[in-house]
Amino acid sequence: MGYIYVDAVFYNPIDYTEFVLGKRRLEDVKKISLRALVDTGATFPALPEDVVEKLSLPMYEEAEAETATGKEKVRLALAIIQIEDRTAASYIIIRPRGTTPLIGVVALEQVGYRVDPVTGKLVKGLPLML
Numbered sequence: 001m002g003y004i005y006v007d008a009v010f011y012n013p014i015d016y017t018e019f020v021l022g023k024r025r026l027e028d029v030k031k032i033s034l035r036a037l038v039d040t041g042a043t044f045p046a047l048p049e050d051v052v053e054k055l056s057l058p059m060y061e062e063a064e065a066e067t068a069t070g071k072e073k074v075r076l077a078l079a080i081i082q083i084e085d086r087t088a089a090s091y092i093i094i095r096p097r098g099t100t101p102l103i104g105v106v107a108l109e110q111v112g113y114r115v116d117p118v119t120g121k122l123v124k125g126l127p128l129m130l
Contacts, residue, residue, distance in 0.1 A: 005038065010051070039104055046092065061076055
């Protein structure tokens with residue numbers, strides 16, 4: 001199976017909440033469209049630090065995590081992720097500048113996608129699959 005990429009939009013969660021509440025127009029919400037690698041071995045999405053800064057994502061905390069490079073402390077932020085017509089809020093692992101944006105299984109499941117292991121493609125199901 002090859003690599004799977006998806007076009008995703010990442011929003012500042014505070015701006016997005018204000019949009020949902022009718023206090024801000026969608027065009028005034030800080031956002032960025034990116035081509036992200038779907039990583040079924042990753043729990044949470046990951047964004048490079050410069051993208052996190054550009055979106056002014058609120059920092060949450062530092063936590064111990066098992067990453068591709070081993071056990072390490074990671075910084076977490078919060079974002080809204082949109083894939084096609086579906087959105088979800090998720091923690092984001094902040095990675096070094098220039099790294100590839102990732103979509104992990106938590107965000108995929110929240111918006112109702114899964115990877116078909118036979119075809120290697122994303123399959124759309126119901127949001128918030130249990």
